[in-house]
Amino acid sequence: MSHPRRPGNRKNVKKGFQFTLMVVGASGLGRTTFINTLCDAEVVPKRECDEPEMAHIEEGIKIKPYTVELDEDGVKISLTVVDTPGFGDMIDNEYCFQEILGYLEQQYDDILSEESRIKRNRRFRDNRVHALLYFIAPTGHSLREIDIELMKRLSPRINIIPVIGKSDSLTPGELADFKKRVMEDIAHHKIPIYNFPYDPEEDDDETVEENSELRSLLPFALIGCEEEVTVNGRKVRGRQYPWGVVEVDNPQHCDFVKLRYALLSSHFQDLKEITHDYLYENYRTEKLSRSTDSASDNDSGEEDEHSRLKEEQFKKEEGKLKEIEDRVQRELKEKQQELWTKEQQLMSLEANQVQVQ
């Protein structure tokens, strides 16, 4: 299942653009390392060595956005990566989903209220998240309950791209089987992930080929690495094991390069458009229908959020107008006062002159 896609869309954006990516997964799956590998810099600081006394403390999930400026072949990208440390680490993880969902919907709410303003802020920053990378543990079996729950609950609000963290713990055979099972599981549970949609009728051959190749790689097998090692005389980003070196940028070893290209070059536009034209629109419709429904039902005590928002806006605008009115009145009065004073002065001057003559 996939979201509908606008046909024939391959804009070549040479000027800079903005893209927001959220990364979700249990700790220890290489989430933070992936972010740093993607940006080729230590965007997210390495986890401080916690004291042993901290290990049993359940801190709960945190939402941490980081913005970094990248340059992809001359194209400037303002990339915001939202990290979610603490996801899945507690004994009871029910709360995690709501936190993330709340954050995503908050960004939509901000846009919604901004759109409803009479006078809009031209410098308003759009913080909507365009894609979510969900890290699956390399179990070799199939999806876990938390994986299914998360993807089900969040897919109505965001493009989800499932990935396999620390995929170097799987042999090529195990990886192929695992990918197949995960995708079967996703299909079985009818979870709408972002699967590089294309239309064989409408799109050109190149697009069809590119998208079906990316689709066949799902879920992307990832390895993260910030250090360089030397292999056969050349320096590569990789992990050194006693039995060999895993190279991050080698497409034979993992799907990192392909995913990076999709996110930062070929498919960011599609992801943004789906977010705006479909996901946000759905949210907007749902939210507004809820308010009109409750209004027509004459629910007592049920807060009509949207019209309350509108009312607030109106009140604000009214207040501003009143302020302007008052100011104008005051200035008028002041001017009148000035004039009157000047008049008085003139009159007394005249009177003096008459006396002098």
Place this chain on the structure above:
Amino acid sequence: MSVDAESTQPILQSYVGFDSITSQIEKKLLKRGFQFNVMVVGQSGLGKSTLINTIFASHLIDSKGRTQPDEPTRQTVEIHSFTETVIERGVKLRLNIVDTPGYGDQVNNENCWEPIIKYIKDQHSSFLRKELTAMRDRFIQDTRIHCCLFFISPTGHSLKPIDIVVLKKLTEVVNVVPVIAKSDSLTIEERIAFKHRIKEEMAFHNIKLYPYESDEDDEQDAALNESIQDLIPFAVVGSEKTIVVDGKTVRGRQNRWGVINVENENHCEFIHLRNFLTRTHLQDLIETTSLIHYESFRSKQLLALKENGQQQQQQHH
């Protein structure tokens, strides 16, 4: 001839032959066979079943992992017990493997350890009941868990809150041996740092792991135990598949960047774990279960029974 208590032992003037008692015992025991009960605890997908099969060099248990899309996710922890007899050079080992699928796999894992602790205690309880029966069996079948392998996920960070809670509870009732599962996803540096952190955390929470110190240990035992304690948790890799390395057939994993040899000490600590469980501490694991864990359970139960009896007597008056 009378011997002073403090003087040296009497010197035997001719060969008596009681030294053959060891082989007499051995003969009896060989006929009876040995029983070893091992439990595996850990999230699904950590290679528990594969590791058991690797340790005992045969396909004993199947993975209980979820593989079919229409298979529902487990909502509780289940206890699956499987018995198989393996023979090596005439020595019969009745192996009972207790798997705990569902542990740590739900969104809410609150109290997921309870069925496991209950199962362990139930085995002690059932043994005690059989012991206390007036007409009891000559040899009570021993279903008490002798060793619990606890699988730690190779995150490279630290123990999870749930690990700490469960380790605390488990170590009170059973011999616990922690292992770092699928350790081939950690580089050597990461592994060393990870182990160090885990040890610090276990020390902080006073988690008592097997092997325990004992006054009966001589120098050799103490030295061996120290080296084991140094290694714990064992960083393991399991495999039932074989590959050819340098002309030799070994159990291992083949990747695009190299071959992991399970039996190579430079790759992982599987050999140490295997030897520890089967070649050096097998008998001790069985014995300490009886002498320490069972005894502790037994005395608590009997004291409770006694108190209960006294209370009832008082009520009658």
